[in-house]
Amino acid sequence: MASAWQAKAARWIRPAAWLGGLVPLILLVAGAFTGGLGADPIEYVTLRTGFAALLLLMCTLAVSPLRRLTGWNWLAPARRTLGLCAFLYVCLHLSTYLVDQGFAWTYIVEDVVERPYVTVGFTAFLLLVPLAVTSTKGWIRRMGKRWQKLHRMVYLAAGLGVLHFIWLVKSDLREPLIFAAVFALLMALRIPALAGRRPGRAAAARRGAPGSRDERPGETRPATTA
Ligand code: HEM
Secondary structure: OOOHHHHHHHHHHHHHHHHHHHHHHHHHHHHHHHOOOOOOHHHHHHHHHHHHHHHHHHHHHHHHHHHHHHOOHHHOHHHHHHHHHHHHHHHHHHHHHHHHOOOOHHHHHHHHHHOHHHHHHHHHHHHHHHHHHOOOHHHHHHHOHHHHHHHOHHHHHHHHHHHHHHHHOOOOOHHHHHHHHHHHHHHHOOHHHHOOOOHHHHHHHHHOOOOOOOOOOHHHOOOOOO
């Protein structure tokens, strides 16, 4: 039987994830009203929304390994919420970029084709669109097992987001490399799952946590689902 605090956590995980996911946006809106967006607000917003998108994608990918290692299955609903927030920031990021380019479509197409970091950024965006669109329970029901296959694309999108960050940085590579290390760790933590070894499963069974039955293949529920 789940402990009292786990039952409470299961009730609050989704609102907490929404609040956490929207903090960067709240800070940007506050900055817009208080003149806190720096000398070049467009570039400031582009960088902050890009950073928030990548950070939330990493948080999304951390939910399943964390659940497996702790047996805390009440964490699962955070995946969809954090994933949708990540997609929100990617859309704000792309929109700010389009505003920055003055919606000069010919130049934007050239930029996407010719600048590798923009090419991989755009590809990551294109990969996230179907994940966001199919994030509803209806799509999960309709697609069945194909849904999980489709939502494994979140790994590629996150990897391209990290590459985008590494390629765009001119000097200080520390932040992009920290993201690359976190991404590599989150992928590595999934390898036991592929090999059928579940360190968290025994722990979950021992603690009698709700849903300690392994959710595989639901493990890769994308960041953008319930
Ligand atoms: C939709 C296509 C995308 C375009 C056109 C784009 C474009 C850009 C541009 C122009 C910058 C600022 C470069 C600079 O001022 O030096 C940037 C930064 C960034 N973008 Fe993107 N991006 C795209 C998609 C993405 C996606 C999908 C992610 C994450 C998943 C992402 C994450 C980032 C990050 C982390 C930064 C650096 C932020 C920082 O330095 O704090 N971008 N992007």
